[in-house]
Amino acid sequence: xxxxxxxxxxxxxxxxxxxxxxxxxxxxxxxxxxxxxxxxxxxxxxxxxxxxxxxxxxxxxxxxxxxxxxxxxxxxxxxxxxxxxxxxxxxxxxxxxxxxxxxxxxxxxxxxxxxxxxxxxxxxxxxxxxxxxxxxxxxxxxxxxxxxxxxxxxxxxxxxxxxxxxxxxxxxxxxxxxxxxxxxxxxxxxxxxxxxxxxxxxxxxxxxxxxxxxxxxxxxxxxxxxxxxxxx
Numbered sequence: 001x002x003x004x005x006x007x008x009x010x011x012x013x014x015x016x017x018x019x020x021x022x023x024x025x026x027x028x029x030x031x032x033x034x035x036x037x038x039x040x041x042x043x044x045x046x047x048x049x050x051x052x053x054x055x056x057x058x059x060x061x062x063x064x065x066x067x068x069x070x071x072x073x074x075x076x077x078x079x080x081x082x083x084x085x086x087x088x089x090x091x092x093x094x095x096x097x098x099x100x101x102x103x104x105x106x107x108x109x110x111x112x113x114x115x116x117x118x119x120x121x122x123x124x125x126x127x128x129x130x131x132x133x134x135x136x137x138x139x140x141x142x143x144x145x146x147x148x149x150x151x152x153x154x155x156x157x158x159x160x161x162x163x164x165x166x167x168x169x170x171x172x173x174x175x176x177x178x179x180x181x182x183x184x185x186x187x188x189x190x191x192x193x194x195x196x197x198x199x200x201x202x203x204x205x206x207x208x209x210x211x212x213x214x215x216x217x218x219x220x221x222x223x224x225x226x227x228x229x230x231x232x
Contacts, residue, residue, distance in 0.1 A: 135149065
């Protein structure tokens with residue numbers, strides 16, 4: 001497993017678990033706030049719920065879709081301010097997705113939190129065709145499989161298994177992402193971005209804009225993809 005030790009730490013990084021290293025920039029003079037709104041599943045840019053959150057965050061882009069079926073209602077809760085915020089999306093009282101922004105002291109400090117995986121990490125490992133001329137590389141061991149691919153400024157890391165119901169899941173998830181982005185635009189990071197799809201179905205999409213790091217984390221890969229590609 002050539003890339004095993006290199007890949008595993010990135011999974012933790014992608015969760016944006018901030019260390020106590022003092023990298024995170026302190027909030028500006030705007031007071032932290034909490035706003036809760038209820039909205040239908042497919043939001044429009046003119047919806048009152050999105051407007052309430054937008055009024056708190058200024059020019060920040062927000063998901064225009066919250067990634068669920070159109071017959072479901074969602075409660076969106078904002079915590080924080082323009083510098084650091086978390087928007088939690090709840091369905092039936094449970095959080096199924098979050099959209100976050102964290103501001104750091106420098107671009108380099110922010111980059112450390114993106115979890116980007118360099119192509120060199122998996123050089124020489126078996127290749128996997130993910131479609132549309134995107135080639136991933138498979139790292140297997142201890143019953144687990146990780147597939148990494150790189151395209152543009154993005155890295156993709158998917159997690160599956162070598163056996164049981166999750167056998168082949170890493171390849172399936174990789175193909176899902178590659179296929180989806182053919183007709184949907186990911187954010188354009190100033191530096192790098194990363195996509196991680198876990199074996200439990202959850203996914204995290206993270207990208208850097210200067211010294212700001214944005215992330216959408218959802219209980220399902222499709223929800224994360226739909227939300228991140230609807231940012232306006």
